[in-house]
Structure formats: structure tokens, C-alpha cells
Amino acid sequence: MALAIWCGIAGPALAHEFWIEPLVYELVADAPVEAELRVGTHFVGPNYMFIPQGYVSAKFVGPQGSRDLEFTGEDSPALTLSPLGRGLHAIVLDSAAQSLIHDDFAAFAKFAKEVGRSDEAAAAERTGAIRESYFRHAKSLIRVGAGSGQDEAHGLTYEWIGLDNPYDAPAGPIRFQLRFNGAPAADQPVQVFARDQGSDSAAEPVALRTDIDGVLTLPETTRGEIMLNSVKLLPAPVGSAADWISHWASITFAR
């Protein structure tokens, strides 16, 4: 799938998050859910059309079932979805593999350090191109009408799961679990981006880590439109076309 190519080399903008950005996170009953798909840094980036060929699976999940996202050709908003009942809804996107070649080892090593793989990346130092195969696993939690609900696992390789529903959790911290291949991803670096709802402004990342159970606890004070992002960087199996495989897990919600 050649939807995406990167035409740049590393710098501050090496890490490009992919996220689902609903125009409104809490809607009245039956109102359509509208969302953009964005790639960028600091919670700012251009919007992209939803093209199903770029995804292994793309679903909209609500209290009354789920359905696959369809190609509409609309560019903004990328998604307009009729709700499936009242309560917590999720948009769940699982991308096909895309590839990227780094030709600047120092920048790659910096990226590897940020996502918690400094030792192996340093050990693998080499001259010449570094081939990375990357996968994007994005979710967004939205509430439609009055009603509760519980986020659940949707089988993404690297996945955020809301242990608390941000829309009806009592005041206090809320918890999200990060899972890799279904198992808790312990002690993983996480970037938290937060800004006022309705704002388009850039947000500085706050670095946190998951605990021993893969759980990230967001303090009460983290409010507004929020994105959690984590990258799992792994050496590629010997003989594969890539040197590294990365899995990018993001989740957006508001509280």
C-alpha cells in the first residue's frame, strides 16, 4: 500500500504520531460522529482521507454492535458515522505495514532511545540505511447521548484499552492499559498530549511510563482533548525486508 511515503529525514519531526481526531467527543443522541485522521507531531498535523486499502481492519464500535468503515471519498471530515446506540463508541483502526528508510543513524538512535530501545539500537549501529516497517494502531473513544459503556480489546497488536470510561468516570485519576499481543506492556514510555477541547493548538508531550501491569494512570489534572501514544520498536526477524519493526499505538478521548 503506497498511501504514505515519507519524504523527509530525521530531526525533531522524526516521530510522527497517527491519531483519530473527532470534531466533537461528546455528542447528543443519534448525532453523527465526525472525525479527522491526522499524522503529525505535538497533536498537530494535516488530515488524511480514509482509504480502506491502507488498513487491515477499520471499525466503528458502539453499544449496538460494530461495522466496518467504508470508503466515502470525503476529505474533511474524513469520517462521518451514524452512531450505533447510545453510550461509549470507539473508532478502531489497524493499519497495513508501511515502510520508511532512515539514512541518519544518530536521529534513529535518538528515536529508539525515546521509545525505550536505546541499547539494542546502539548495538546495531551501522552505516547506511536503516529500514523500518511500521504499523499504526489507533483508537478514539467517543460518547453519543447519555449512556455508559466499557472499552474493550479489539485485537490490535499494540493497543490502548480504557480501563475506565473517561466520560463517566468519577473525579480522580483514570486508567488505560497498554497491551502488546494481548499481554500487558509493562514499563513502556508513553507520550501524553493534552489541550483544551475545540482547540487546534500544539501540545507539548508529557513523558510517562506504564506500570508493571501495563497500566498508565492519568492524573485528575490531565483534562481536555487527550492523546496517549506509545511506540513498540522491535528488531525485525532475520531475513525480513526490514531491520526494525515499529508498532504505534494511539488513543484519543476527552474528559
Next chain:
Amino acid sequence: MNFRRLPMSLLFRLASRPKAHRSQRRSAVSSLSIALLTLLISLNAPLSAAAHEVRPMIATLDAETDWSSSLVISLNLEAVIVGIEPGHDTRDSENQPQYDRLRALSPEALRTEWEAFAPAFLEGIEFAFDDQPADLTLRDVVIPSVGDTTLPRTSELVLSADYPADVQTSSWRLDPRFGDSVFRVLQPGSEELASATYVPAGHSAGPISLQPAEPQSAAEVFGNYTWSGFTHILPKGLDHILFVVGLFLLSTRLSALLWQVSAFTVAHTVTLALGALDLVSIRPEIVEPLIALSIVWIAVENVFTNRLSAWRPLIVFAFGLLHGLGFAGVLGEVGLSGTHFVAGLVGFNIGVELGQLAVIALCYAAVGWAMSGAHYRTRISIPASIVIAVIAGSWTLERTGLI
């Protein structure tokens, strides 16, 4: 390349595309708001290239005018000029500095660069009406100002082609070196899409019909909305189902029941129409808990009385007004407006009424045999009403945020 004069009407039409405006406004706001951040980054680090993920080109055909059609292609002009294509990557780094240079150019300077490249690009487009290659004429190149160079810039090429009067189809293909694309056709006289096709690199789209879809007749609108109204009760309207079951449980005579259900329908027709015409609007945070509470009321009344009170029809009517307001959100979804407003509204409400009658028929099928029995009230009506009261009570608490 011949630059014929473009009529003002078409120029205006292109310039007033609301979708384009909306997204441009949004990106303008985000550009402004991150300007400070960009400044901070550039103070700390040498100006470095931003990695831009290149979007597929989007070609949109507007075949509204009878003499000519316009084809607007939105694209990353800089990437196209330097030949950064899908399938290639940053190892082609000899192109990267060139891309960055173009990205920083003013619209005028980039236009000059583009003009040298344009003939090659236009040769890479295969665009046809009824399988006959169309003669494309470049009318305009719309290049936004430099803005924030950490974001890609999306420019627009405005092309036109003569448009045979009786044309049936069009097709689109892009030279594989320009990668994948999306080909869209607008509905005549509208900003709505009639069709959209994703075109992988090297593939073609079409032939795609340009014939407008027949506008819906009043009868079709009526039929569609009747079905929509029915499905908003069965199976989608659990609120309404419980309310109607609540009415059913107290009434052992069919006439009294039908009378109440009809009063309910008339009432919610009134508020639905007022809502659809934007004359009345009440916040759902207020309406939704009240709807749940109205179900509790009916169910509790069933437990404490065994005959219709004098005020029950009035209460049912009042609750009907409330439930009609609850449909306000539905209107956005089914789009009740425009030419056949009355047909749609009446159809929707007839559908709702039929849905309610279907619920009653199902109730009757389930417990009708017991209705004349001595124990109907104690063994069926009261326990079922208590269950309904508990469910609706929990909704009330949930919708007021208490649980």
C-alpha cells in the same frame, strides 16, 4: 498548452466550494497557533526537514456547466515536481533538499517552477468522456502561502475540458509515477459527491456514470421515511418500546389502548415538526432523563392502579410531546428537510405508529391468552411493570449522571 479565458461563473463556483473553505480555515487556524511552537523549535535546533507524508492526489470532476466541466486536482505540488512518489522513500535523499527548497517558496515562485513541469504532468493524466480522451486545459494553479513548513502544503490545479452535451461517463487514470489517487464526481449543481473511487497507482477509474440520480418523488420519500420511522421503534427505540409495553400492561381493552397510543403519536408528531423546523429545541441532557422518567411514571402507575385514570390520556399526550423532542437528534441523521418535508414527516410518524402497533401485537401474542384471566394483573402486569420501572429508573439515574 492553451489558456482560454475562464467564465467568471465557474471561477466563482470553484472559489466558493464550502468544503475547501472549511478545511482551509481550520488549517489556517492551526498554522497560526503553532507558529510560536515552530519558532521555539527553530531556536533550539538547526532548521531541519520535516517528514511529510504525501497524500494521494484528489481529482474532483464538476460537470455542472453545459459547455465545459472543471476538474480540480488537489495535490502536494512540491512532491510531484521533485518526483517523490509512492513506493520510493527517503533513500532518494537527493530529492529531499529540493523538496524543502520548494516548500519554502512563495506561491509566485513555486508557480514558476511548476510551469516548467506542467506539460509533463498533464501528459500523465488520462481523462476521458465516453472513452474519448478529453482535451484538458489548465485554467489556474491555486498555491497557498508558505505558512508553517513543518506541514505539507496542498495546492490545487484547476483544469477544464469540453463537455459533450450527451456525455454518459467519464474515466480517470494517472501515470503510475504519480502514485495512487482518488477520483470524485460531484452531483450536478451540488457540493455533494455523486461518486468517489480510490485508484491504486497504475490503475484506472471508470467509466463512471455522470447521469444524475433521479430525484426522489414524494412517494419514495414517504416510503423511505415510513420505514425509517418503523425501525426507530423496532428495533432501535428501546425507550419507546418500554413506554408502549407500559401502556399495554394497564389496558385490557384494545380501544382504550389504541386511543392512548394514537394520542402519543399525535403529540410527538407536533414536537418532531417543531424541532425539524427549528422552532423548538431543548437540550438532550434535559429531555433524555425526562423521557426515562416518563416510562417510570407509567410503570409505577400500573402497579398502583388497575384502571385508566381520567388524567392518563393527558399524561400520555404530554409524554408524547417529550418523546418527539427526543427524536430531534434523529432528524439530523435521516435529514428531514427539503422538497418533500411534509411527506417525510408524515411518513416518519406513520412508521412510528406502525412500529408501536407492532409492539402491541407482539405483546398481545405473548400474553393475550392470559389477559382475561383472574391472575393477569398480579402475575403478569404488575411484575412486568416493576421490571420496566427498574430499567427506566436506572436510565434516569444514568442520564442525569447520578450513576
